Amino acid sequence: MKISKKNKTYIFILFLVVVLIYNSYLKTKTIAQEGxxxxxxxxxxxxxxxxxxxxxxxxxxxxxxAEIGLIKDTINTKLKR
Known part of the structure; x- marks a missing residue:
């Protein structure tokens, strides 16, 4: 069975993805346990x-x-004069 260069590349990329997912799974598992x-x-x-x-x-x-209320009161009293 011959595997073409293109298929070898796909298999290699798939292998890398599987390894990365597995490593991230292990890290999240240990972090969850520590947490x-x-x-x-x-x-x-x-x-x-x-x-x-x-x-x-x-x-x-x-x-x-409260400050805004005081400011309103002073403005109202000054305007009424």
């Missing part, structure tokens, strides 16, 4: 940081709304 064993603390800490930033943002927005 499951000890990564949950890091994820929880990130969520806590995000929650703290969200709470701080809510406080800043509330202060800005």
């Amino acid at each position: 499951y064993s000890g990564g949950s603390k890091d994820i929880n800490k990130k969520f806590e940081d995000i929650n703290n930033k969200y709470e701080n943002l809510k406080k800043v927005i509330a202060m800005l709304q």
Whole structure:
């Protein structure tokens, strides 16, 4: 059975693709295992940081709304005079 040069190229490329997919599968499998064993603390800490930033943002927005209310009141009182 003769294999043409074109078919050899296709077989070689297919082999490379299979090897790359297999290697990426092995790496994701080990990363998933590591993440499951000890990564949950890091994820929880990130969520806590995000929650703290969200709470701080809510406080800043509330202060800005209060300032805007004061500015509106002063403008209205000056316009009424």
